[in-house]
Amino acid sequence: MTAPRTVLVIGGGAAGSAVTILLRRAGIAVDLIEAAANWNAGAGSGITLQGNALRVLRELGVWEQVQASGFGFGSVGITAPDGTVLHVANDLRTGGDDLPATVGMQRPELQRVLIEAVRASGARVRLGTRAERLDQDADGVTVRCTDGTEGRYDLVVGADGLNSATRAAIGIADKPEPTGMAIWRVATPRPAGVTRTDLAYGGPAYIAGYCPTGDTTLYAYVVEKNRDRAAIPAASYADEMRGLASAYGGQWPEIAAHITDPAKVNYTWFDRLLVEGSWHRGRVVLVGDAVHCCPPTLAQGAAMSLEDALVLAELLSGAETWDDALLQAYYERRITRVRPVVEASVQIGQWQLDGVRDADVPGLMGRTMTLLRELP
CATH class of the missing domain: 3.30.9.30 (D-Amino Acid Oxidase; Chain A, domain 2)
Known part of the structure; x- marks a missing residue:
């Protein structure tokens, strides 16, 4: 029998957990390492999940838990500072008509749901561990970790967030910039x-x-x-x-x-961060905040990261050969969707910084969210 392909996922946030769950479902052996010894420490206060994020969570098999733990709603109110409601608009159902437009959720609850799904997938998880050294060749990557272990993998997925050490290790010099x-x-x-x-x-x-x-x-x-x-x-x-x-x-x-x-x-x-050109070097590929982030003016940060995981896992699961062309195809498919989200999110914030009172914020939001109704 042919040995299953092996993947190391670096980072156990939303993107890393999602890609782990999906690759395990495809029969791929996955190790996940997470720098935090307490996997759910510092998960934050709350998160707004738009429909396209919910669509991925349903694909992960955790939608029922998310639905039970969160609060679904379908509109947003605009108020004056004194609380007077000026306008109420229905949110676009970017995940399709069979999902709520939006679910609000406590971040630790979302992380708990994803952790349980990763554990149930059979992935091998090591906490309090970082990748110390990545040595790759045409066939794979040898990874030395801070816990003293060393492993050989067909692919490494860097999902280690905004200040990604993996991004720096493979020579991508882009860094996040304050808005x-x-x-x-x-x-x-x-x-x-x-x-x-x-x-x-x-x-x-x-x-x-x-x-x-x-x-x-x-x-x-x-x-x-x-x-x-x-x-x-x-x-x-x-x-x-x-x-x-x-x-x-x-x-x-x-x-x-x-x-x-x-x-x-x-x-x-x-x-703000948007890595252009490619999101991989050799057999190390990046997902989520490691390659893109933006102000939460459209509440799309987690959604874009989850979509990255979905698309990458789909391509890896369906390909006989994991090569440069496949990983470049992942980038090409994602960049046309991520770029307008990052640019619109930054623009909305910049209009506020500049005090532009006649900016077409609703129009820009509407155009961007309409784009996201399409499948990633």
Whole structure:
């Protein structure tokens, strides 16, 4: 019998977990290494999953768990800073009419669901481990890991995120660049009246928004101009976010009252990254945030990463030969979809930074989201 092909996946986030699950389903032997000793540590507060992300999660076989753990809805409200609702728009069902337009979910819950699916797939998982050295030739890659192990693989998939060490190791010099914005995020109890995302533009921040993530939970965020992170003491995070949130009306007073624990508040800058030309070198290929990221103005970051995993696994599973042409075909198929998402997400943020009041934000959003109804 021919030995099964072997793949090492570096990184156990959404993209790495998804590609692992799909490759195992195709009978490919997969090792997954994750730098964190606690796989679900630092998973964050909340996430907005559009329909095209849900479509991939259904393909992974975890849609029922996601549906049970999250909160589905189909519209977005635009409000004034005082909470007055100015407009309510129906969200486009980018995953098809048989899936919700949007599901809000606690990030640790999504990670838990994916971890369980990876474990059930039979993949071999090693936590607290990084790839220390990659030596490749025409037939495969020998990988030395920080836990002292060494393995030989037909392919390595780098899914190790925005600051990917794999990207640097294979000679891709691109790095994420700040866009000029930053976001405060927190998980709080959900007020009974919150049944969709509402976005307030103006006030002391560019955007103040929230998304229901379950029967009793909410994910709230405030976007502002980025500040020197080193100058903001971690102990002041709750005070900083609550101070911004307190300027908004409607549901915000109840939300702001729960922003009390600085350890539960997250502050990050928005970054932009889009690697052009190819997403592989030899037999090492990159997916997800390792090759593209953008501000969450379209809530498409996780969706694009999940789609990467789906397309790469589909191509690998269906090909007799894993070669440069196949991995380049993966890039060509993805770049035409990822590029407009990155560019639109960055543009929406730049309009806000520049104070452009007549920008066609709804039109750009609509055109981009319509594109995403097509299969990846």
